[in-house]
Amino acid sequence: MTLTTPADTPPREGRRPALGLRPDVRNLSLLGVLAALVLVGGLTRPAEFLAASNLQLVLTQASVIGVVTVGMTFVITGGGIDLSVGAVVALASVWATTLATQEFGFAGILFTAVVVGLGCGLVNGLLVAYGGVVPFIATLAMLASARGLALQITEGRTQIVTVPSVLDLGLPDSYVLGVPPLVLVFAAVTAAGWLLLNRTTFGRRTVAVGGNPEAARLAGIDVRRQRLLLHLLSGLCCGIAAFLLIVLSGSGQNTNGNLYELDAIAAAIIGGTLLSGGRGTIAGSVLGVLVFTTITNLFALNNLQSDVQQIAKGAIIVAAVLVQHRTARDPH
């Protein structure tokens, strides 16, 4: 078991300076799982699975939930939880695709998605940091309200996007050197998240607040402000993800982002982020997302039906976590 020492402010960084890129044991075992999946894919459907177009597909499908997971990783590392991410993605995608918003074109849609995400994050953050509501309840309330508001705006309708510049972003013509723009955004958010968590005071404060809030407070960190900022960050990620989803699906629907909270939490946890806070890894979270997306892709290519997919997915999660625990216990 890992032993966290939250008392000294930057617990993780203190022990291993400068080499933040060094993959930790959990990431390595997750890479092993990913490699095994690629092997199975390469053996069962080599022509389709190993094609460049499939890599583009997997990364594109991972981008929406991937961006959400980066935000979730921060909140969990800071000792919180955000159950509202799926509902916030739904609300932002719906608000950004109303006929009134679409009149403002590309910029209007992007702006609305991001600001609605930030707004929800702000409410979550204020409730958690200054209202004294536990994160589980505050974000659960946001989940309910945001879904309700999304339903009220759409009246159950599917809002189809007719702004060509938004739709074109998902087409092969927009690929930059073979990389879809959505994947570029995902990569940029991942890189920014990694830098923020591992290379800035903000990141160290997040780890400190998550590890031991009382010690962090005594060390002079404004714990409340930090929690507010973490929820704002998660809201921002949801807003960006909502925009990516609009590009991908060409529409806004109140059912969007269904169960994202579970997918994002699961990806972060199997990636090696501690659910109790104080320890987080962006690289691990992204690996977790890629494992899930690759599983879905692998099953779909082999034409396995949803019942088999769900059973196998559950088994793979348990297996991945068990393998991690073994390797973590015996690091050599």
Added chain:
Amino acid sequence: MPATSRRHLLLGGAAVSAGALLTACTGNEPQGQGQAPAGSAAPAGDEPGTPVTIGFAGPQADHGWLNAINENAKRRAAAYSDVTLEITEGSNDTAAQIGQVQTLINKKVDVLVVLPADGKALTQVGLQAMRAGIPVVNLDRIFASPQAYRCWIGGDNYGMGLNAGRFIGERLKDKPDATVVELAGMDSLELTKQRTQGFDDALRNYPNIRKVARQAADFTVESGQARMAQLLQAQQRFDALWNHDDDQGVGALRAIAQAGRKDFLMVGGAGARSAMDAIKADDGVLKATVLYPPTMAASAVDLARALGRKKGIGGLSELEVPASLTLYSAVVTKENVDEYLPTGFH
């Protein structure tokens, strides 16, 4: 300190104006939408008579088709001067819906129209209404016992699959070794199994056609895009696609555009307005959609009114309203799309 407060002021101002701008952005009224919706014309040859109060209970309209159900019922009731519609707020919670139906029973409405969130779970309350002397029109999702309703009206899921399969079969019957793929709806619902069964049964009549892949989405645009993208990667070449639901079809069509594929024909399901527009424009892969008509809610109001007035329905020789009506899953193509366009839902 003054610098900070000015920054706060600026931030606050920006937040307020962003908020004002955003609130203006929730508007969703399409401009210049003036066409007459389906079922708004006053039903012909039927003089107003004894006033009838109809109680209507349906699930939460969180999906285009269910929303169209509510709209069809309201519009039809408004077209009759002798009908009052008592409509409850939709609910997906079985307990809440039972409560709503009981409220309508206590209000002593003349006839009930119930679209249960879960047919089996609402059987008891249907029985209760029938025992209280209130005839129940069971809409689409069927109760577990025929004693719980006076008349059932609903769509034909097996027929949807059958007609989709026949349409594709006729288009591909002269093509040797033709292949089709299926993008199904939610696999946890029985109706999805029925649609797939009908589709498979129809294809069995065409020995040259083989179904090579099937994936299930869950009726949402997002899942339609995700599943279709995978199907397109798995099957680099096929001749036809049947998609169970036009809402998820919006996402499936995006995935097809994103993959740059045009080499097959696609048939949709349910009958959304966006699908019908695409069929009419005939500029993509979507060539037809198989109906699961939401106008059944309007017909349910017709049936309820006839029951309330103790009369049969026009066009049939029967003195009584039939015990069950299964609607036909018509195939909408470019040739007949104008006829069905007004019934397309958003």
